Amino acid sequence: QKEVEQNSGPLSVPEGAIASLNCTYSDRGSQSFFWYRQYSGKSPELIMSIYSNGDKEDGRFTAQLNKASQYVSLLIRDSQPSDSATYLCAVNRQRIVYNFNKFYFGSGTKLNVKP
Amino acid sequence: EPEVTQTPSHQVTQMGQEVILRCVPISNHLYFYWYRQILGQKVEFLVSFYNNEISEKSEIFDDQFSVERPDGSNFTLKIRSTKLEDSAMYFCASSDLAVLAKNIQYFGAGTRLSVL
Numbered sequence: 422q423k424e425v426e427q428n429s430g431p432l433s434v435p436e437g438a439i440a441s442l443n444c445t446y447s448d449r450g451s452q453s454f455f456w457y458r459q460y461s462g463k464s465p466e467l468i469m470s471i472y473s474n475g476d477k478e479d480g481r482f483t484a485q486l487n488k489a490s491q492y493v494s495l496l497i498r499d500s501q502p503s504d505s506a507t508y509l510c511a512v513n514r515q516r517i518v519y520n521f522n523k524f525y526f527g528s529g530t531k532l533n534v535k536p
Numbered sequence: 537e538p539e540v541t542q543t544p545s546h547q548v549t550q551m552g553q554e555v556i557l558r559c560v561p562i563s564n565h566l567y568f569y570w571y572r573q574i575l576g577q578k579v580e581f582l583v584s585f586y587n588n589e590i591s592e593k594s595e596i597f598d599d600q601f602s603v604e605r606p607d608g609s610n611f612t613l614k615i616r617s618t619k620l621e622d623s624a625m626y627f628c629a630s631s632d633l634a635v636l637a638k639n640i641q642y643f644g645a646g647t648r649l650s651v652l
Contacts, residue, residue: 453639455640457643463645463646464627464643464644464645464646465579465627465643466643467640467641467642470640509578509579513639523581523584523592524569524571524581524641525581526571526578526579526580526581527578528577528578529578
């Protein structure tokens with residue numbers, strides 16, 4: 422079982438629409454959840470972080486977390502062609518004894534926003 | 537804005553050669569990480585480093601790999617005898633807090649390693 426699973430896509434949406442990206446994770450002990458955007462050939466860039474159940478909004482982006490269902494999502498409102506990228510879901514596993522964290526990344530969902 | 541810097545941006549080497557990938561984390565960060573991304577595949581965790589020692593490593597991080605913080609600013613990844621399958625993009629990341637799972641990692645631009 423993969424630690425973090427995402428639909429690889431591509432997900433195609435028209436400009437101005439809402440893009441919905443989904444991610445599930447296997448470790449119920451996970452406590453931090455992140456969405457990164459990665460353009461082709463570039464490094465991951467943090468978009469959102471979320472730590473508690475519910476919604477967190479930042480501009481056109483909304484992250485949603487449901488720990489009971491082990492599910493985290495990212496909504497992008499008013500999608501723009503510049504949003505076209507691969508979106509990586511990352512889950513943090515904490516080891517309190519050593520006071521450090523390791524990330525598990527999903528394989529990413531490729532988003533295409535068509536003008 | 538502070539950033540993680542990596543050098544070189546592209547490294548070409550012959551199979552069996554040693555390579556050292558260099559990273560300068562954000563200056564006040566305490567935790568350092570290396571990740572690998574084979575072309576078209578997902579980002580994979582290699583190793584985390586804190587307080588001058590490895591905190592955790594993945595199964596990918598075998599005896600061919602080592603990390604070091606030789607001075608107060610650099611963080612290096614060494615591959616002793618490169619294999620063709622080591623060809624990938626290697627990302628360095630750093631974070632300033634790993635308490636209460638609030639860790640946010642910032643990534644460098646990456647070094648593309650090509651093993652011929």
